[in-house]
Amino acid sequence: MSTIEVSSVKKAYGDLQAVDGISFTVNEGEVFSVLGPNGAGKTTTIEILEGLRERDSGDVKVLGFDPWKNGYELHKKIGVMPQGFRFFEYPTPREAIKYYADLFGVKVDVDGILRKVILEDSANTYFTKLSGGQKQKVGLALSLVNDPELVFLDEPTTGLDPQARRAVWDIIRNLKKEGRCVLLTTHYLEEAEELADRVAIMNKGKIITLGTPQEIIAKYSSGERLLVRGNQTLVDYLRENTKLEVRFDGNGLITILVQQKHDVLIALASIEQSGLEWTDLRTQRDSLEDIFVRLVGEPIEERAEVA
Amino acid sequence: MNFKRLAADLSIFGRGYIRSRIGVFFALIFPVILILLFGAIFSGGNSGPITVYIQNQDGSNQISNAFITALNSTSTIRLIPVDSSQNFSQYLLSHSSSDGVVIPGEFSSDFVSGRTVNVTVYGNPASTSSAIVSGITRGVVSAFNLKRAGGSPIVGVHQLSIKSQSYKYVDFLVPGLIGFSILTSPMFALVNISSQYKRDNIFKQLSLTPLTKTEWLAAKVLWYVVLTGISFLLMVLVGVFAFGAQITLSLGITPFLIIGPLLFVSLGMLVGTVSKSVESAAVVGNLVTFPMMFLSGTFFPVSTMPTYLQTIAHVLPLFYVIDGLNNVMIYGNYGQALLDLAVLLVLSVVVFSMAARFFKWRED
Ligand SMILES: Nc1ncnc2c1ncn2[C@@H]1O[C@H](COP(=O)(O)OP(=O)(O)OP(=O)(O)O)[C@@H](O)[C@H]1O
Numbered sequence: 001m002s003t004i005e006v007s008s009v010k011k012a013y014g015d016l017q018a019v020d021g022i023s024f025t026v027n028e029g030e031v032f033s034v035l036g037p038n039g040a041g042k043t044t045t046i047e048i049l050e051g052l053r054e055r056d057s058g059d060v061k062v063l064g065f066d067p068w069k070n071g072y073e074l075h076k077k078i079g080v081m082p083q084g085f086r087f088f089e090y091p092t093p094r095e096a097i098k099y100y101a102d103l104f105g106v107k108v109d110v111d112g113i114l115r116k117v118i119l120e121d122s123a124n125t126y127f128t129k130l131s132g133g134q135k136q137k138v139g140l141a142l143s144l145v146n147d148p149e150l151v152f153l154d155e156p157t158t159g160l161d162p163q164a165r166r167a168v169w170d171i172i173r174n175l176k177k178e179g180r181c182v183l184l185t186t187h188y189l190e191e192a193e194e195l196a197d198r199v200a201i202m203n204k205g206k207i208i209t210l211g212t213p214q215e216i217i218a219k220y221s222s223g224e225r226l227l228v229r230g231n232q233t234l235v236d237y238l239r240e241n242t243k244l245e246v247r248f249d250g251n252g253l254i255t256i257l258v259q260q261k262h263d264v265l266i267a268l269a270s271i272e273q274s275g276l277e278w279t280d281l282r283t284q285r286d287s288l289e290d291i292f293v294r295l296v297g298e299p300i301e302e303r304a305e306v307a
Numbered sequence: 308m309n310f311k312r313l314a315a316d317l318s319i320f321g322r323g324y325i326r327s328r329i330g331v332f333f334a335l336i337f338p339v340i341l342i343l344l345f346g347a348i349f350s351g352g353n354s355g356p357i358t359v360y361i362q363n364q365d366g367s368n369q370i371s372n373a374f375i376t377a378l379n380s381t382s383t384i385r386l387i388p389v390d391s392s393q394n395f396s397q398y399l400l401s402h403s404s405s406d407g408v409v410i411p412g413e414f415s416s417d418f419v420s421g422r423t424v425n426v427t428v429y430g431n432p433a434s435t436s437s438a439i440v441s442g443i444t445r446g447v448v449s450a451f452n453l454k455r456a457g458g459s460p461i462v463g464v465h466q467l468s469i470k471s472q473s474y475k476y477v478d479f480l481v482p483g484l485i486g487f488s489i490l491t492s493p494m495f496a497l498v499n500i501s502s503q504y505k506r507d508n509i510f511k512q513l514s515l516t517p518l519t520k521t522e523w524l525a526a527k528v529l530w531y532v533v534l535t536g537i538s539f540l541l542m543v544l545v546g547v548f549a550f551g552a553q554i555t556l557s558l559g560i561t562p563f564l565i566i567g568p569l570l571f572v573s574l575g576m577l578v579g580t581v582s583k584s585v586e587s588a589a590v591v592g593n594l595v596t597f598p599m600m601f602l603s604g605t606f607f608p609v610s611t612m613p614t615y616l617q618t619i620a621h622v623l624p625l626f627y628v629i630d631g632l633n634n635v636m637i638y639g640n641y642g643q644a645l646l647d648l649a650v651l652l653v654l655s656v657v658v659f660s661m662a663a664r665f666f667k668w669r670e671d
């Protein structure tokens with residue numbers, strides 16, 4: 001049984017179709033990341049899965065429960081860190097964790113959780129006095145109190161300093177190691193690439209593509225490129241003497257698109273034959289970031305043609 | 308209802324409440340300041356004897372002295388003698404007083420010889436104290452006339468005291484301000500909390516835990532019942548020891564100290580949840596709270612207000628809290644108190660169920 005099963009889910013706010021018929025499954029023990037620009041519908045999706053919002057149509061099963069109808073049962077088994085977490089003003093992180101433990105009726109190692117999210121130093125500071133990142137760490141800490149099988153993290157690292165972000169990454173890796181399933185939304189592609197087993201890229205309420213980071217790169221990458229530094233004369237020489245597509249940024253960086261392995265040899269031979277100056281030869285592949293920018297940066301129809 | 312969860316929520320809320328200090332000030336300290344203030348302002352007017360200046364132009368002679376002694380024997384007025392050389396009306400003016408009595412020079416001789424003689428009473432016709440002075444003087448004059456005529460009284464006055472005559476303003480002030488605190492502290496807090504928690508998605512956050520709406524609401528009610536209990540003790544102590552308030556403490560008070568906070572926690576919750584924003588919640592909250600604060604008998608007994616305001620008072624929920632407290636603590640009228648309680652119960656059920664209905668953990 002999959003941990004999360006979503007099929008044809010829709011949700012509109014008035015005229016705005018925030019989630020427009022999405023389907024995906026998340027497998028047991030998987031770290032699944034939803035990537036997308038602001039307003040893509042990530043939070044709406046994740047809140048539908050948590051049972052905080054009612055879907056207009058479609059089917060959702062989370063750990064076997066319908067989250068809207070059986071939220072109360074489901075909530076005992078999941079941990080949630082909402083986007084922009086806020087809490088009562090006056091408890092300290094220590095008290096907040098204790099409060100959650102009492103509500104869930106569980107015994108917890110409060111210090112252990114504080115250490116896990118690197119919050120020991122502010123353990124006794126009132127919530128309202130904590131910095132933005134520290135407040136978020138409280139949210140993360142609370143999502144772990146009930147020893148959840150499945151953890152939802154809505155932009156857990158937005159606004160964190162690099163060290164804290166790495167710490168959150170470590171927490172997520174540990175959650176995976178402990179066999180828990182994590183659903184993570186993020187704007188940071190490196191984060192998805194770093195952590196996620198599979199990624200769904202969302203835009204305007206739709207999932208544009210879904211797969212492992214490598215699959216997505218392989219599918220949408222515009223191929224490998226050969227980069228070399230040189231001048232306009234070299235560019236002209238290459239364009240005249242090869243059939244390769246050559247781009248020039250006007251500032252010394254030449255990009256040669258490589259369709260097949262053989263193209264690399266042709267390019268290299270041609271550069272050598274020209275007798276012109278060149279430096280800094282290297283190859284480059286699309287990163288998830290390039291693909292993301294390309295996918296959400298241009299109309300989807302156009303993209304479909306190219307692919 | 309799980310009491311461990313309720314206790315956990317009560318504890319975190321109570322701690323936050325105490326730490327923020329502002330709530331404690333308005334719930335416990337502010338009503339005490341009010342009772343001290345209002346008690347001090349209004350206790351001067353009614354109690355204490357009326358000062359009356361008296362000029363005896365008859366010198367010191369037995370009959371005029373007997374007249375003065377008779378005047379003095381009532382505790383209602385306090386006589387201050389004025390030297391007979393003074394211009395009396397001038398003297399009164401310069402002492403900012405309008406109440407005075409002058410015994411003429413021939414008082415004793417005329418009394419003995421049976422000639423008509425008048426005692427002059429100075430007074431301000433608009434003032435009740437002048438009317439009292441005049442009445443007392445006439446009483447003493449009648450007694451002297453009767454004695455002079457050698458008669459004995461036929462019609463006497465047999466005086467009984469009914470408790471209602473001894474009510475003082477502060478007696479009403481104690482239940483009134485307990486009502487004030489029952490209204491204001493939960494109302495302002497819950498309007499604010501519920502709109503703010505909604506804005507900050509804290510209710511959503513709580514909905515992800517096993518805590519239920521009812522447990523959450525019950526914890527708030529419980530907190531305000533405890534707070535009301537403390538406020539009640541403070542008001543009674545200050546009222547009784549600082550102003551000698553005459554109030555009866557009985558178990559009949561308890562239902563009002565429980566139902567009151569329940570009602571206003573629910574009402575505050577209702578206002579906070581149906582409002583679109585924190586700001587509009589505050590406005591609506593004030594619109595609901597302020598008329599109730601002034602017109603329900605908090606600072607002045609409703610019976611002293613004009614009739615149309617009394618009619619308005621009867622539709623305000625707080626009126627039934629204060630009226631009930633008055634009936635138990637002052638009049639000992641338990642029948643009426645039960646009626647008040649019945650009205651409150653119905654109101655609470657209605658408001659509580661509306662609050663519970665409109666109050667959502669999560670959106671849809
Ligand atoms: N409660 C709501 N009422 C009306 N519109 C809403 C509501 N919540 C979200 N929206 C709209 O739905 C769209 C999707 O919002 P959502 O919060 O799901 O985006 P997101 O992908 O999480 O964005 P971000 O990266 O900025 O968090 C947005 O255009 C937003 O304005």
Ligand SMILES: [Mg+2]
Nearest residue numbers: 042043044083
């Ligand atoms: Mg979001």
